[in-house]
Amino acid sequence: MDKLKVLVTDPIDREGLKSLEKHQNIDLHYEINPSSDKLEKALKGVGAWLVRSETQVTGEWMKKAExxxxxxxxxxxxxxxxxxAATLRGIAVINxxxxNTIAACEHTLGLMLALSRNIPQADADVKSGNWQRTKWMGTELQGKTLGIxxxxxxxxxxxxxxxxxxxxxLAMDPFISHEQAKELGVELAELKRLLGQSDFVTLHAPASDKTRYLINKDSISWFKPGARLINCARGELIEEAALVQAIESERLAGAALDVFEKEPLRADSALRKLSQVILTPHLGASTQEAQSKVASELSESVIAFHERGIALNALNLPGFDADTLKSLGEFLNLAETLGRFLGQIIDSGIKEFICSFQGDFKPSQRRPLFVASLKGLLSTMLAQGVTYIS
Known part of the structure; x- marks a missing residue:
C-alpha cells in the first residue's frame, strides 16, 4: 500500500490525530496558517487535506494539489x-x-436555562453592586412546550x-416519520403550529436556500406571544433585523444566540444593545471533549479512505454516512469486487448498468452498494483512477 500524505493547515487537536501519526502508511504533515507560497509547496503530493474553518479551500488550490x-x-x-469544485475533480469532502453533538446540545440547554432564569443579566447586575431579586424573576421549564x-x-x-x-x-423535520418521532417521545408539527404552541423554540436545521431566514418578519408573527428563541445552528436561519424588532416590541420575551448572519458579530449590531438577548461567540462545539472527538472522528475517516477507499460522511456523495456504511459491513467490498469481476468478463461496451438485490437491504443501503459495484466495474475499463465521487 502506497503512503498517503496528509496535510493539516488549521489548528486541530493533535491528541485526536495520533492514530494518523502512528499509521505506518500515512505521512502526516503540519503547516498551520501557512502563507500562499508555503501552502503551494506543502500541497505537493498531498492526498488528504485537513482543515477547520480558517483555511479557504478553493478550486484554484485544488488544481495545484494534483x-x-x-x-x-x-x-x-x-x-x-x-x-x-471538489466534486468536479473527483475529490471527496468529508466532515x-x-x-460535537453533545457539546452543541449542552450549549443549547445551557442557553435555554440562562434565558428562562435571566442568569447572565442577574450576574452582571449583582457584580455592578445591585441586589434586585424581583427584577430578575424567571420561568420554569417544567410543563412548558419546547419546539425543535x-x-x-x-x-x-x-x-x-x-x-x-x-x-x-414538538418537532419539525421533513425527514422524520411519525413513528420515529413517537419513539423519541416527541410530536411532529408543521412550523406554524410549532411556533404558535411553543414557549421555547430551538433551531437545529442546516443552512440552505430553503431554510435561509426561516425565522423572519412573517414567521415571527406565528410565535406564541412571549416565547423565547434559541439558535445554536446556523446564523442564516434568522433574519436578525426582524428578531430585533420582535424583541423591542416585546412580541418575543427573549432570545439566546450562538451563531449570527455574519461572524464575528458587528460591533454596532443592535443585538448587542438588547438586555433580553444572550449572545455567545459561536461556542457550540467549544469543549475540550468535542475538539478531541472531532479530530478522532476525522482521523478514522482518513484511515478508512486510505485502507478501503471509503469516504465516510462525504458531503458530495449522498447516502455514504458512517452509520449506513457500518451496517453494510463487508457487503460494500463484495459489491465492488463483483463489479470488477463483471468488468473482466464482459467483452462489449456498456449501455446500461442495473444492480439487483437479493436479501433484506434497506433503501438507504442500496445506493452505496450500487455505487460500489459501478466503481468496481469502471475501474477495470478506465485508465484514470476511479473514486466513489467520480
Whole structure:
C-alpha cells in the first residue's frame, strides 16, 4: 500500500490525530496558517487535506494539489470549502458531523436555562453592586412546550434532555416519520403550529436556500406571544433585523444566540444593545471533549479512505454516512469486487448498468452498494483512477 500524505493547515487537536501519526502508511504533515507560497509547496503530493474553518479551500488550490483525493473538515460547516469544485475533480469532502453533538446540545440547554432564569443579566447586575431579586424573576421549564426545528443528531439529544426536564416537545423535520418521532417521545408539527404552541423554540436545521431566514418578519408573527428563541445552528436561519424588532416590541420575551448572519458579530449590531438577548461567540462545539472527538472522528475517516477507499460522511456523495456504511459491513467490498469481476468478463461496451438485490437491504443501503459495484466495474475499463465521487 502506497503512503498517503496528509496535510493539516488549521489548528486541530493533535491528541485526536495520533492514530494518523502512528499509521505506518500515512505521512502526516503540519503547516498551520501557512502563507500562499508555503501552502503551494506543502500541497505537493498531498492526498488528504485537513482543515477547520480558517483555511479557504478553493478550486484554484485544488488544481495545484494534483494528488488530492480527500478534503476533511474538523467540524460540521464547510462554507470555506468549494464543494462543487471538489466534486468536479473527483475529490471527496468529508466532515465530522457527530463529534460535537453533545457539546452543541449542552450549549443549547445551557442557553435555554440562562434565558428562562435571566442568569447572565442577574450576574452582571449583582457584580455592578445591585441586589434586585424581583427584577430578575424567571420561568420554569417544567410543563412548558419546547419546539425543535430540525430533529437531526443534535435536535434528538436536545429532545431527550428536554423530556427529562418535564417539557412537552414538538418537532419539525421533513425527514422524520411519525413513528420515529413517537419513539423519541416527541410530536411532529408543521412550523406554524410549532411556533404558535411553543414557549421555547430551538433551531437545529442546516443552512440552505430553503431554510435561509426561516425565522423572519412573517414567521415571527406565528410565535406564541412571549416565547423565547434559541439558535445554536446556523446564523442564516434568522433574519436578525426582524428578531430585533420582535424583541423591542416585546412580541418575543427573549432570545439566546450562538451563531449570527455574519461572524464575528458587528460591533454596532443592535443585538448587542438588547438586555433580553444572550449572545455567545459561536461556542457550540467549544469543549475540550468535542475538539478531541472531532479530530478522532476525522482521523478514522482518513484511515478508512486510505485502507478501503471509503469516504465516510462525504458531503458530495449522498447516502455514504458512517452509520449506513457500518451496517453494510463487508457487503460494500463484495459489491465492488463483483463489479470488477463483471468488468473482466464482459467483452462489449456498456449501455446500461442495473444492480439487483437479493436479501433484506434497506433503501438507504442500496445506493452505496450500487455505487460500489459501478466503481468496481469502471475501474477495470478506465485508465484514470476511479473514486466513489467520480
Amino acid at each position: 494528488s488530492l483525493r480527500l478534503i476533511g473538515r474538523a467540524g460540521v460547516g464547510v462554507d470555506n470549502i468549494d464543494i462543487q 465530522s458531523p457527530s463529534a 426545528v430540525g430533529l437531526g443528531r443534535i435536535g434528538r439529544e436536545v429532545a431527550k434532555r428536554a423530556l427529562g426536564f418535564g417539557m412537552r416537545v
